[in-house]
Each structure stands twice: as structure tokens, then as C-alpha cells.
Amino acid sequence: MKKGLMFEFLKGLWDESPTFRQLLGMCPTLAVTTSIINGFSMGIATSFVLLCSSVIVSLLRSVIPKEVRIAAYVVIIAAFVTVADLYLKANFAGISKALGPFVPLIVVNCIILGRAEAFASKNGIVPAFVDGLGMGLGFTIALTVIGAIREVLGSGMLGEPWVIMILPSGAFITLGLLIALMNVIKDKTRARPAPACPLACPGCSPGGVS
């Protein structure tokens, strides 16, 4: 059991990193990572919602009828997103303004719905909590790293500023290069195919929402 929990935690950081391996939650990953602080706060906000909704979904897994489970998950997630949004607005107004509509858009972040459907709805509260923690941390690290790369190169901390890094296209290119880098490292350590199509996530798959 002990080893099991450690595995559930660590898989979110590397093997099943939501950003680099599963390609989930791409919209906030690309949109808010113009600076370290934005990426980091988005990661924390998403992790909070992910943790809370994983625990609640896990608690309610025997109560929610199968037919309406996606709708139920979405309502649970939306409730926690409202909490996170109001908290940010009250205490971190600047960050809330910088993230703009991407805080409420956590509702449709596939990572959260994906974990609710693939993990929390099938596991007890402790594994669901640990899984949420690992995935949230993996997402936060990924966003912070992308934010750091874009901010350092884009603001000219290393000489000439690369304006493109702050622009939308810089987000796509940075993420593309990082995933390619991850693939190289992965191939060196263990032969494994490239990540599957992003629609493999239950939240996005044709059979997922019904």
C-alpha cells in the first residue's frame, strides 16, 4: 500500500505528467505562461480545484448514478473553481486580473475531469488525494518551467529580448520543443512510443461525455 501511494504520487510528476505526456489542459498551459508567477499561480489554482474535486468525487463515487456522472463531476468542479476565483479576486487581485478568463476556464480543464473519471471515481479517498496531489504538482511544475523559459528569454534577462517568446507563437514553440526534449530523454531511458493523441483523455474522448 505504501509503495502504491508513492507510485500514484510520482506518476503525475514524470511518467504521466499531464502536460508533457498526456497533453491535457493545453489551453491554460499555453495561455498564461508568459511569466513564472502567472504559470505558478495557475498551477496552484488548478491543483486546488483538482485536489478538492478528486476527494469529493471519490467520496461520492457510490452515490452518483453512472448516467449523469460527467454532469455531476462538472458541477462539483465548477463549484470549486468559483471558490478559487473568488479567493484570488479577494486576495491576489493582480494575479486574478493577469489570468483573466483562464481562472473560470479551469472548469473545462481536461486534467480535472480526466482524473475524476479515470481515477477518483474508481478509488478510495486517500489514493484519490495522492493522485490529485501528484498530478497537480506535475502540472504546476510544467507551467512554472514553461513560464520561466518564456519570461527569461522574452524579457531579455540574457541580453537581447526575444519578443516572440512572450507572444502566442512562443508558447506553442516552447511547448513543442519541451515535449520533443522529453521524448528524447524518455527514449534514452526506456523505449516507449510518443504520447498518444490528446483525445485519449476520458474527458475529451467521444465516449466520455454522454
Place this chain on the structure above:
Amino acid sequence: MDLVLIFISAAIVNNFVLSYFLGICPFLGVSNKLDKALSMGAATTFVLVLSAAVTWLINNLLLIPNNLPFLQYVSFIIVIASLVQFVEMFMRKFTPPLYRSLGIYLPLITTNCAILGLALLSALRNYNFSQSVVFGLAAGVGFTLALCIMAGIREELDLAPIPEPFKGAPITLIVAGLLALAFMGFAGLISG
């Protein structure tokens, strides 16, 4: 004139996919074949316009008069999910051919951030009813445009010698980056 500006701004200059990053999931997932991309774009545009109208009505006739703006997210997502379900049922019953071509894309649309993003953006910008609907239409057109361009490029990419680590998602993202750069060329079209 105002409506024309909103249309051009949302469809081209501030393209939903390439500059607001809304709807990236289907953009990366469904953009490998042109006909699929076109169907997905059409289905999304349809839902975008419909949900723009319905969420505007909910927000302005129900939530704001009753001082309940904190229920925005929950009610918007419920409206969108049930709208998608309703459209699917309606199409299956009354337009089976259309359902067969678009049907499988409909459930995907609920989790498309473009739909919720549109509802939130038009609430944020205080658009009136017709502005919201035009905004929805323009967002759909822009989404379809980006999806189709991407699909066209990816059909060519299938034949290109791509380095092994770049196969799949990385090359798609880099192409999207170049596409976003190209769309920046429209930036001067509208000021502000």
C-alpha cells in the same frame, strides 16, 4: 459597423485558437484530416452561436437581475452541457444525415474551452445580445479556419521526414506556433 469589427477581430485578428488559446484540445486532436476538421468546425460553430445566445439570456435576464453573478460558472457549464446534449438529440431525431456526419463530434464540444470561454468573454465585455451572437459566430469561423489550415498542413506533414522525437504532438505545436506568427500579420487590421 460595430458588429463587423467584432466579427473580424474574433475570427482573424484575435483568432480564438491562435491568440486566445481556446479550443486547443480539438485543435491538436482532430486536425489531422481536412474533412474531419471541417465537420468539427461546423459542429463547434453551431454550438458556439447557440450557447452565446442562451448564456447571454441566462446571464442578463436571470443572474444579473437577481444579483447572482457568482453562479455564472456553474450555470454556464450546465447550460452548455445540456445544450450540447439537446442539440445531439434534436439532430438525431430530425436531421439524421447531419447527425451522422457531425454526431460523434458533439459530445467533445462540452469540454471545448472555446464555448465556455466565449460565454465568459462576452459577459466580461458586456456585449449586448446581437454582439454576443456575432461574437459566437466569428469565434466559430475563426476556429474552423485555424482547424482547416492546420489539417491541410498536417496532411502534408505525414509525408515529411520528421525527426523521431518531434513526431506527433511536438511538430504539431511548432507548426501551430508558426501559424500563430503568421496570423499576427493581421494585427494592424484593427486598432484596439
